[in-house]
Amino acid sequence: MRADEDSxxxxxxxxxxxxxxxxQAVADQKGTDPLSLQSAWDTIGQVLDPVFSTPPSRDADVEITFNYEGYRITVTQDGCATFDELE
Incomplete structure (x- = not known):
């Protein structure tokens, strides 16, 4: 898979x-109800939420990458999220 084309x-x-x-974004891509997906809090919430609730300095340039529900997801501290479907 080429991430540039399939992201x-x-x-x-x-x-x-x-x-x-x-x-919600993963549910939209899968065409399913978000409640049918694996709980995300235990998987990513404890790490991801503080990046927005208590953001680091812009100089830190934080980027978090993780797998969730068949996608490799990268989120930057400025709110850009990239979803790549795993094969």
Whole structure:
């Protein structure tokens, strides 16, 4: 898979819960209800949410990459999220 061609990009609202937005984005891509997906709090929420609730300095340039529900997801501290489907 070439990430440039097959990636889906979303802009997250940095004032809203990022974990909930990730779950909704994955559900949208899968065409399913977000409640049918694996709980994201235990998987990513404890790491991802603080990046937006207590953001580091912009100089830190934080980027978090993780796998969730068949996607490799990268989120940057400015709210850019990239979703690559795993094969």
């Amino acid at each position: 889906t990009h979303r802009r997250l609202d940095t004032d809203a819960n990022p974990t909930a937005q990730i779950v």
